[in-house]
Amino acid sequence: GQSLEQPSEVTAVEGAIVQINCTYQTSGFYGLSWYQQHDGGAPTFLSYNALDGLEETGRFSSFLSRSDSYGYLLLQELQMKDSASYFCAVINAGNNRKLIWGLGTSLGVNP
Amino acid sequence: GAVVSQHPSWVICKSGTSVKIECRSLDFQATTMFWYRQFPKQSLMLMATSNEGSKATYEQGVEKDKFLINHASLTLSTLTVTSAHPEDSSFYICSAREVAGGTKNIQYFGAGTRLSVL
Numbered sequence: 001g002q003s004l005e006q007p008s009e010v011t012a013v014e015g016a017i018v019q020i021n022c023t024y025q026t027s028g029f030y031g032l033s034w035y036q037q038h039d040g041g042a043p044t045f046l047s048y049n050a051l052d053g054l055e056e057t058g059r060f061s062s063f064l065s066r067s068d069s070y071g072y073l074l075l076q077e078l079q080m081k082d083s084a085s086y087f088c089a090v091i092n093a094g095n096n097r098k099l100i101w102g103l104g105t106s107l108g109v110n111p
Numbered sequence: 112g113a114v115v116s117q118h119p120s121w122v123i124c125k126s127g128t129s130v131k132i133e134c135r136s137l138d139f140q141a142t143t144m145f146w147y148r149q150f151p152k153q154s155l156m157l158m159a160t161s162n163e164g165s166k167a168t169y170e171q172g173v174e175k176d177k178f179l180i181n182h183a184s185l186t187l188s189t190l191t192v193t194s195a196h197p198e199d200s201s202f203y204i205c206s207a208r209e210v211a212g213g214t215k216n217i218q219y220f221g222a223g224t225r226l227s228v229l
Contacts, residue, residue, distance in 0.1 A: 041223075098160055
């Protein structure tokens with residue numbers, strides 16, 4: 001089967017750094033994506049890794065280790081507006097390159 | 112940036128009626144669009160993948176006669192929930208991927224449609 005695991009909840013304070021881990025077990029791996037979703041809103045793309053290593057985009061970075069079937073999203077200089085759900089999603093290498101989604105991590109940022 | 116418009120955002124209907132939801136890519140062409148369903152505090156569940164000009168591919172357990180998908184152009188896909196019942200009440204979200212999507216396979220999402228069936 002295909003599955004992704006990530007923590008259900010994480011809490012941090014403003015200005016802190018948070019790492020959200022994701023382990024996956026899928027067939028036909030193409031890449032790992034991260035999406036952010038605020039309550040009642042649409043998911044928005046944050047980051048993508050196809051190869052091992054770190055990708056940095058502003059305050060957000062994402063890491064992938066294909067040999068370990070593991071990745072993480074790193075959020076730096078946390079702000080209140082970062083309170084949201086974060087999903088890791090594997091891009092399936094099969095037809096249509098569909099996303100296989102994790103269950104999401106609810107991040108709460110406190111003052 | 113790439114914008115996906117989804118309408119309506121809210122719909123309330125009586126049991127037994129059909130509801131159509133539209134998903135449009137406004138500033139890019141989308142060969143492939145995806146339809147998801149999401150329950151409160153849960154992940155997105157892929158219902159079907161829609162390719163322009165061909166039949167949709169449904170995920171296991173999704174009734175294709177219940178959820179009709181049409182992708183008639185590179186900018187429009189529609190989902191029709193036929194003979195809706197209260198158990199179909201949910202948040203439905205579409206996404207679109209650019210024709211020239213590059214290597215990141217980014218999906219751009221609509222704002223979602225909250226369906227309530229009475």
